[in-house]
Amino acid sequence: MTAFMTRFAAALALATLVLGPLPAAAQKPAPRPPAAKPQPPHGAATTPQTAPAGGSATQPDLGFGAFERGEYLSAFALATKHAEEQGDAKSMTLLGELYANGFGIPRDDKKAAEWYKLAADRGDSNAMFALAMFSLAGRAGPRDREASAKWLAAAAKLGHANAAYDLALLYMEGELFPRDFNRAAELLRTAADAGSPEAQYALGTFYKEGRGVPQDMREAARLWAAAALADNIDAEVEYGIALYNGDGVERNEKAAAALFLKAAEHGSAIAQDRLARILVSGLGAPANPVEATKWHLISKAGGETDLTLDDFVAKLDADTRAAGEKAAKPWLDAMQKPGAQQQPSQAAPAKP
DSSP states (O other), X not given: OOGGGGOSOOOOOOOSSTTSXXXXXXXXXXXXXXXXOOOOTTSSTTOOBOOOTTOOSOBOOHHHHHHHTTOHHHHXXXXXXXXXXXXXXXXXXXXXXXXXXXXXXXXXXXXXXXXXXXXXXXXXXXXXXXXXXXXXXXXXXSOOHHHHHHHHHHHHHTTOHHHHHHHHHHHHHTSSSOOOXXXXXXXXXXXXXXXXXXXXXXXXXXXXXXXXXXXXXXHHHHHHHHHHHTTOHHHHHHHHHHHHHTSSSOOOHHHHHHHHHHHHHTTXXXXXXXHHHHHHHTSSSOOOHHXXXXXXXXXXXXXXXXXXXXXXXXXXXXXXXXXXXXXXXXXXXXXXXXXXXXXXXXXXXXXX
């Protein structure tokens, strides 16, 4: 499910003047959540567990509390008791998690899938999402994208954020389903409203381009701002650009510079390039040719091309240029290490 991630619009052309508006970042959907990453079966440790129809009053979810504390054997015992005696779907999902990840008990994909299926049949959206990931990864059976899509659709219908986001990607891909950006936008809205930063970022790009929704930069900026608060690096870059240019939001060069710095320190080559431009112009942060050189060199090593900054660095005096190169060296050395990547905290697809 990665081929379609590079099919978004190509990057907008870089500005030819350093003091001009900052260009937009490359358009790409947010990265897909890793299939193997377990999702807490109950949402939060403080969520109460409601007894099934005909049962007794609501009681604390002791099984999930034990799970959160890493007391997996206790979680297994409590979940088994609730599942067998009360037919509790959330406890069944918890058992699936324990078996799927080998927490406290031997890993057993077959038993995990059985428990997930029992919980899914009782309407638990987390179990449905887990089954979708199992089908996609070929755990407890052959890989089956159609079955995965079926479970994603079922979970998304119940408001599961990750399921709605993944299903939106399938509609963008246009292979398993006919390509449908209107439907993708609806699903991204479901996930974004549920708090998914990836969906907020992706839906923001839809509003920017008018794809599947009316073009609306104010809504795009609002969504990117929400995702940026959750430390989504791509959203920090896009919202930073919007702030710097006053596009869809009141212009604030200083706030934009702070966002670019944050994203740059987390390895975003685009943010590093934009920060270097600001440090040349002095608009948003004090001009600093040494730091500008540093971030330009790091960004360039990460794949960004900026001829204007190349020219700026080339015209610096030897001492200033050498200081910038020295400041960049620890970053450049780290990027040369095996397995190093320019965006360590977020496995985003490469800029087209």
